[in-house]
Amino acid sequence: MRSASPEGMDMDVLELLSQLVEFETVNDPAKGIKPTKECPKFIKDTLEEWEVEADVFEENGYYGVLGEIGKGYPKLLFMAHFDVVPVNPEEWNTDPFKLTIIGNKAYGRGSVDDKGNVAAVMVALKELAKEDIKGKIIFAFTGDEEIGGFLASKIAERLKEENKLPKYMINADGIGMKPIIRRRKGFGAVIRVPIKKIKVKGKIKSKTFKVNTPILETRHAAYFLPGVDTHPLIAASHFVRTKEVPVVSLEGKFLKGNVVPSEVTLTYLERGDGEEVEVDLGLTELMRSIVPVVRAPIKAEKYSDYGVSITPNMYSIENEKHVLRLDIRAMSNSKEDIEKTLKEVISFTLPEGELEVKTNEKAGYLFTSPEEKIVKVALEVLRELGEDVKPVEGPGASDSRYFTPYGVKAIDIGPKGGNIHGPNEFVEIDSLKKMPKVYKEIALRL
Template sequence: MASVVELLSRLVEVESVNDPSASRYVGVSEGEEVRRILKEHTGLDMELVENEGVPILLYMTGSGRPVTLFMAHFDVVPPGHGWRVTEPFKPLVLEGRLYGRGAADDKSNVAAISLALSGFEPARGTVVAAFTGDEEIGGGRGAGWLAERLRSEGLWPDYVVNGDGSMGAVITRRRNAFNAVVRVKRESGEAEGVSRSVKKLGLRVRGRPTRHAAYFIPGVDTHPLLEAAALVREAGLLASSLSGEWVKSNVLPGSVELEALEPGGDGSGVYDAGLTALLASLIPLSRITPTGLLYSDYGVTATPNVYRLEGGWHEVVVDVRAMTGDRSVVEEAVARSLEESLGSRVEWEYRVEGGGGYLYTPRSAELVRLALAINTSLGLPGEPREAAGASDSRYFSPRGSQAIDYGPLGGNIHGPDEYVYIGHLEVAVEFYRRLASTIHG
């Protein structure tokens, strides 16, 4: 049997990239290549299933209850630029780290789970392993489809061990993700006693060095669009136009440029009353408090990350993170905020999208207690953690499965020179092996 480093190196070489912006998606050929590598290096003979073009690898052993699902994903985000240590798909071992795209997220867990389950036969219950090819683009046709298949076959998992963490900790909470789309109609206005002003504002992240919206910490990090909104709302600027480094709804803009009229001058000018009202509304909108939420270390965050002007309407997409599966409570909170801040002064509309699910498993749950005990015995954190971003656990946790996320310690996830610590990678194999043995004997 190959070492976990050898196996992971082979997996990193597979260019299983999902990149919607380039119409590039992981398909059956990448799934077959991963299946072949796993069989060659671990002996696991996994079934390759295609669902709407998405490859899913499945393996089952044993029968009856309990049912434990070990899950990970083999798709990766685009490599991007700025790699220095190695090329994205040329794995390199250097100073205790293995570098390459997917080395941490998430082929490390594919390798660790595969080796942990190789040759394992449960004394009781059923063990399911599943590796999907669409987590980075939502997971609906992979893990979402898998959830329905297991339910239809009477194999709904009692326990879900999702290998999609990178902290070497047992993750028991992740918030749900929603998009609030707010549109305000363009409306021209004129002002006297003003001067023209251009404000160039940049993102400043003090916490985790990432632009992922889930990790934004209000009061610590500085969001450039919210800073522009504060200038409009508190300093009285009248917005004329807005531009920025927009990427997508869950990525914080790197910079924003606001052209506006500033009070206190001796000139006159034309501004956009619709854009001004929209910007001013973003401050209260970023502080909404939906009701009936489960506990989260991060509370609720709402970050406006995309702006566009289309068909005479200004539109902002706000990434909302909250520990709830009820979209209506988010809709109600957004509506209350907009009614107070916009009222009837301008023409506006909104909608709330998304909300695929969340991860929330109490510390008292059997799976959490077992996982924490094993982690402690391996010299790793013995306290449960909450992670900021979403994962495929959301397709199981709200529907009754005890679920955790787990994974070896790594860094530069979704960035250049992604890596995993080899020592933690080897420990992850042992974690999964012990957990399977403890549950299934």
């Protein structure tokens, strides 16, 4: 049985992270995999050992932990998530579910996204519970952020109904020890096209396309930067368009809608002498359409460092149709505008294609003014701890998007690390050890 044996804040957070990483809290709906009650129960039990009361709750088969400390009107909400994305173990140099320390880096799935933050907030709560806090601090740890954050949405609704929405929110789901004050909203799009097979003479060939991220090693779709990074499916589409080859089949290491596949293998036909081979015109046209689709001129409502990004990350065959799932990031709340733009592209490039655009209507984007008190206090605390920082934009979406539509002033923040959603994910240990102090001090100064 796991238990926390704290001996100082620095020791607490790394030891706690090591224990949290061992819980395989993978969220993979395509395979019917979701986190069990084991990890949230451990979080609750550990907090209660530290005399911080908390409750485990469940919605739609997903678990979370919710509690509060202090008295009076709620002034601050801490939130972090303990679920993680799937792994390809063969791509890892270490066991993804055992925290492995090498120098100043601690490797493990969730080490930086987002169990390092879970551990840091837990330790901060332990310390804050000893203080004479002015106002109430609410905290929540959720187990479904990686598949949309339904639990966060329900918490926001519940706090709104109970008139307990706090003025401020620290969403401990960031990276780099910098206050994140802008994040785009996430949308999902599904394109379906019928299977259409014919026979053509020629020779079967195959080509494998691999992801290439030369500057920032990650598989997170929100971090993908066109013009710098190479997406294997976009590269395969460009190959089909340039070589004008009919496609036989497509395979790849597809993990999740917001995870760029590490590689895809295209089987195609080189026309000419040879045997008659069955090719798929539906799949061929779908592959050809990827390049124009990811360049669709989607309009945004506000400025973003990352602009608009569209990445095709999942492919499958379902009900006699080829299915392509896209991850879309934009500083926009308009599903209708995105749908209209994509339909225009598909009508020209894939006439038989069907389009479905999805988003959580209750979610918005994060856009907090750098003049807000929570931003200024966070910068003050970080600079006192030796960090030279300024407010930044985060690439991915986060659960803070469910609270900003209600007027909650939020920042996202977290320790330094890398390889989010990719192999060999890590957190920088000296950075992680600072985070409980960061969270505690911001809470006290607010």
